[in-house]
Amino acid sequence: MRKDSNRLTAFWLAIVAAFAVVLPGFAAKSRVVVLHTNDTHTHIDDGRVAFSEIAAEKARLEAEGENVILVDAGDYVQGTALGGFDSGRSAIEIMNATGYKVATLGNHEFDYGIAAMFENARSARFRTVSCNFIQRKSPDDAGHLVFSAYTVVTSGTSRVAFVGVTTPTALVSAKPTTFLDPTGKWREYDFIAGERGEALYAAVQNAVNEAAAHADYTIVLGHLGISPDCAGYMSTDVIAHTTNFVALIDGHSHSEYTGSRVRNAAGKDVILTQSGSYLGLLGCLTLEDGKCVMAGTIYTRGEKDATVERLEKNLSNAVERQLGVKIASAPVALCSYRPGTNERLARKESCSAGDFAADAVLWYANMREGRACDFAMMNGGNVRADIPEGAVTLKALRTVQPFAGDIGIVEANGRQILDALEFGAQAVGSGEFGGFLHVAGLKYTVDTTVKSSVRVDATGSWMSGPSNGVYRVKDVQVYSAKTGTFAPLDLNAIYRVAGNAFTLVDGGDGFAMFRSTKKIENGLAMDYLVLSEYARAFRIDSTGMPSITTATSPLRSLANYPINYENPQGSGRIVIKGQQH
Numbered sequence: 001m002r003k004d005s006n007r008l009t010a011f012w013l014a015i016v017a018a019f020a021v022v023l024p025g026f027a028a029k030s031r032v033v034v035l036h037t038n039d040t041h042t043h044i045d046d047g048r049v050a051f052s053e054i055a056a057e058k059a060r061l062e063a064e065g066e067n068v069i070l071v072d073a074g075d076y077v078q079g080t081a082l083g084g085f086d087s088g089r090s091a092i093e094i095m096n097a098t099g100y101k102v103a104t105l106g107n108h109e110f111d112y113g114i115a116a117m118f119e120n121a122r123s124a125r126f127r128t129v130s131c132n133f134i135q136r137k138s139p140d141d142a143g144h145l146v147f148s149a150y151t152v153v154t155s156g157t158s159r160v161a162f163v164g165v166t167t168p169t170a171l172v173s174a175k176p177t178t179f180l181d182p183t184g185k186w187r188e189y190d191f192i193a194g195e196r197g198e199a200l201y202a203a204v205q206n207a208v209n210e211a212a213a214h215a216d217y218t219i220v221l222g223h224l225g226i227s228p229d230c231a232g233y234m235s236t237d238v239i240a241h242t243t244n245f246v247a248l249i250d251g252h253s254h255s256e257y258t259g260s261r262v263r264n265a266a267g268k269d270v271i272l273t274q275s276g277s278y279l280g281l282l283g284c285l286t287l288e289d290g291k292c293v294m295a296g297t298i299y300t301r302g303e304k305d306a307t308v309e310r311l312e313k314n315l316s317n318a319v320e321r322q323l324g325v326k327i328a329s330a331p332v333a334l335c336s337y338r339p340g341t342n343e344r345l346a347r348k349e350s351c352s353a354g355d356f357a358a359d360a361v362l363w364y365a366n367m368r369e370g371r372a373c374d375f376a377m378m379n380g381g382n383v384r385a386d387i388p389e390g391a392v393t394l395k396a397l398r399t400v401q402p403f404a405g406d407i408g409i410v411e412a413n414g415r416q417i418l419d420a421l422e423f424g425a426q427a428v429g430s431g432e433f434g435g436f437l438h439v440a441g442l443k444y445t446v447d448t449t450v451k452s453s454v455r456v457d458a459t460g461s462w463m464s465g466p467s468n469g470v471y472r473v474k475d476v477q478v479y480s481a482k483t484g485t486f487a488p489l490d491l492n493a494i495y496r497v498a499g500n501a502f503t504l505v506d507g508g509d510g511f512a513m514f515r516s517t518k519k520i521e522n523g524l525a526m527d528y529l530v531l532s533e534y535a536r537a538f539r540i541d542s543t544g545m546p547s548i549t550t551a552t553s554p555l556r557s558l559a560n561y562p563i564n565y566e567n568p569q570g571s572g573r574i575v576i577k578g579q580q581h
Helices: 002-022 051-063 089-098 114-123 198-212 235-240 306-323 352-368 394-400 414-424 527-536
Strands: 032-037 067-072 102-104 127-129 133-135 150-155 158-166 189-191 217-223 247-249 256-263 269-275 282-288 291-298 326-330 375-379 390-393 407-413 437-440 442-447 454-456 462-466 473-480 485-488 494-500 518-521 574-577
Touching: 032 051, 032 158, 032 217, 032 269, 051 067, 051 089, 051 306, 067 150, 067 158, 089 114, 089 306, 102 158, 102 217, 127 150, 127 158, 150 198, 158 198, 198 217, 198 235, 217 235, 235 247, 235 256, 235 269, 247 282, 269 282, 269 291, 306 394, 326 527, 352 375, 352 407, 352 437, 352 494, 352 527, 375 442, 390 394, 394 527, 407 414, 414 437, 414 454, 414 462, 414 473, 414 494, 437 442
Parallel strands: 032 067, 067 102, 102 127, 158 217, 217 247, 247 269, 375 494, 442 574
Antiparallel strands: 032 282, 133 189, 150 158, 256 269, 256 291, 282 291, 326 390, 375 437, 407 494, 407 518, 442 473, 454 462, 473 485
């Protein structure tokens, strides 16, 4: 009797096992560990975590029996000289070797142009997903998705769906002309958004619902962030207006929040997580029993995957050979970050690296090229690193300005200049904005007791000055090299302005007030090469190298011109006044 009972038990166990093979949905769901990164920005050899360490950690977890999926939330091909070296191709090769399965598009995936974006996506062995990036065949076409809205990854006996979503503000944070048709008259590539985000939420919800029908867990992989300049399109906005997914892995704002809980449209908690930037952290979600049971970070153990490490070293060595030549020295670091912190001064207030970048443009345009510009501007989003203390190489300067953008010159009236400064100062006192303007030959005050009321469109592009007529930017003064004095900005005068062509010529970051300006020059020189030429022009010290100090700057020949590279917060050209309420 016992033998028959055992045979019957074995028979039913075999039936259950067979069904588990044929119909995985009937099997017990295995635990899944989702490792995630975001905004790595090609910091391949200088992050707290290396890709080779991520690959080793993934292998270690798998050897312990875990089911592991590695994903990225965007901005992985641009940011340092290592990315710009070959338009992101080596970064993709390293991610392939590390074992990524899925990634969504960040705004910086478009920095090398549409063709390069497609080429990088084709060379990736991981799936690229975005539920709101579309292409149109004509101006009236509603458009179709360029990539799949989602993908389903089977890990163990569990199926995990990843829905991709890209911030619509990519239209202005990337070069706006990137998305136009060949005639330049209409937008061939676009992002589903809606004026208040409704269309974006609908696109996410539709993709989530479809994905959830094929998966045990659904996760949104979003390059959205929580920055105020993305209001309506933030990750928290998307969660609040959608349902039916357990977590949102975020990017774009370079924030660190591991396992925050945000209420969705049905009043249920959704895990929201973002692991900083520049490979500072490796995020980790654990999926079990139909929900996300844990969210946090993993600190790798220093072990490295040999194959990935070799790729990292090959790329670093190739860049070093090309860009590693010492061109100057710096007795102190010139700061884009507040010293000792991850606070990006360049996006919200004066800093020494911002002064240096703007000064370099003014010096190059006037003293090197004789273009008679009145002043120069440089957006904080293009001052991305400190200039290090000690040896200054071309690689270091390419890291400060990794996009290899052009320097342009326009003629604009005083009102357009005031509007540009006001638009750039919209987040001062409350957050960051990549369009915050550093200046040379100009100075201004931002009164944060005046709330910004510039009018912008759905993408964050400038539409008009303050709706209440009250500017928070005040006391704008223009320097005269002839008199060595500053005089008030004349709203009716025409000024010749040099700066990043992304801002002045292309209207990047939303600077639409410059669209009607007279374009004088669109390709004076590449930005990081202008930095290098300015550095080479400093007076040579006892070591035989140009020394980057206030006293040795070639701009010291200008009477009363304000420079203070030794102060991390610069020379005081931009005064931040009051507190915002």
